[in-house]
Amino acid sequence: MLHIDRLILQLPHYPHWWRQEWTTCIDALSLHIAPGEVHAVVGASGAGKSLLAAAIMGLLPSAARLEGALHFQATPLTPARQRQLRGRQLALIPQSLSALDPLARSRQQVRWAAQRAGLGRPAAQQRADELLAHYQLSHAATHYPHELSGGMARRVLIAMAQVSNAQLVIADEPSVGLDPTQRDRVLAKLKAIAREGKAVMLITHDLRHALPVADRVTVMYQGRGIETATAQAFRGQGEQLTSPYARSLWQALPDNAFSTQPSVLCQEPAFA
Numbered sequence: 001m002l003h004i005d006r007l008i009l010q011l012p013h014y015p016h017w018w019r020q021e022w023t024t025c026i027d028a029l030s031l032h033i034a035p036g037e038v039h040a041v042v043g044a045s046g047a048g049k050s051l052l053a054a055a056i057m058g059l060l061p062s063a064a065r066l067e068g069a070l071h072f073q074a075t076p077l078t079p080a081r082q083r084q085l086r087g088r089q090l091a092l093i094p095q096s097l098s099a100l101d102p103l104a105r106s107r108q109q110v111r112w113a114a115q116r117a118g119l120g121r122p123a124a125q126q127r128a129d130e131l132l133a134h135y136q137l138s139h140a141a142t143h144y145p146h147e148l149s150g151g152m153a154r155r156v157l158i159a160m161a162q163v164s165n166a167q168l169v170i171a172d173e174p175s176v177g178l179d180p181t182q183r184d185r186v187l188a189k190l191k192a193i194a195r196e197g198k199a200v201m202l203i204t205h206d207l208r209h210a211l212p213v214a215d216r217v218t219v220m221y222q223g224r225g226i227e228t229a230t231a232q233a234f235r236g237q238g239e240q241l242t243s244p245y246a247r248s249l250w251q252a253l254p255d256n257a258f259s260t261q262p263s264v265l266c267q268e269p270a271f272a
């Protein structure tokens with residue numbers, strides 16, 4: 001479904017206005033996500049996770065230098081194809097709440113996303129209302145982003161990503177700002193999407209949130225993909241993990257890391 005081979009991303013940085021330097025933000029990263037898989041990308045803040053999502057979606061700054069291969073459904077992801085697929089076959093739940101239009105109400109935001117995904121206006125409106133109800137946001141349908149709590153705004157972004165029938169869903173820190181119940185429901189939703197045969201990339205800095213739903217985990221460190229292992233390897237004794245950093249993440253897992261059982265999270269959530 002998604003193949004990334006030795007991706008290198010460099011972005012310009014200006015320590016002084018007259019001097020430009022290039023920062024390597026993603027460094028020879030390779031990754032493969034199969035249909036039906038939840039693939040977690042885990043790493044500390046600044047590891048390059050969001051930039052990886054931006055590279056796949058075609059949302060990098062125009063000055064970015066990108067090398068390596070990026071294939072979706074066995075076809076190269078060119079900028080033109082990314083524009084064509086974005087919001088349709090490729091969906092992103094962005095990390096930043098500023099992705100919401102500050103001048104649009106929740107209902108409009110979700111409806112517009114549905115229209116961009118190809119639905120006509122009445123169908124888009126119906127889909128928006130269904131999703132807002134699903135995410136317990138019906139009462140906030142006429143609210144602007146500044147009138148939403150962080151968790152509510154996050155759920156509007158999740159609803160917007162869900163309007164399309166995307167084959168690849170990238171969720172960038174989707175549980176930030178959500179209480180544990182809402183978080184588990186969102187993670188369960190991502191698992192349910194994967195069970196429909198779609199691919200899910202779950203980006204998080206917290207391995208504990210990824211493990212109950214992930215099939216495989218790629219650990220990023222300073223732009224590099226230093227290890228890809230099954231989630232099972234992290235749930236077990238850690239002896240299959242080869243890199244010291246991945247082992248340190250495993251060792252830092254608290255004893256109650258699995259207090260939410262995968263079987264619970266695998267059920268389609270009932271939000272109502």
Ligand SMILES: Nc1ncnc2c1ncn2[C@@H]1O[C@H](COP(=O)(O)OP(=O)(O)OP(=O)(O)O)[C@@H](O)[C@H]1O
Nearest residue numbers: 011012025044045046047048049050051052061205
């Ligand atoms: N537009 C940009 N120009 C230059 N450097 C950037 C730009 N955006 C991000 N970076 C740098 O790239 C690195 C990776 O950033 P990125 O946002 O991908 O990290 P992340 O792993 O998603 O972190 P977090 O979990 O904090 O969101 C950081 O060191 C950041 O400073």
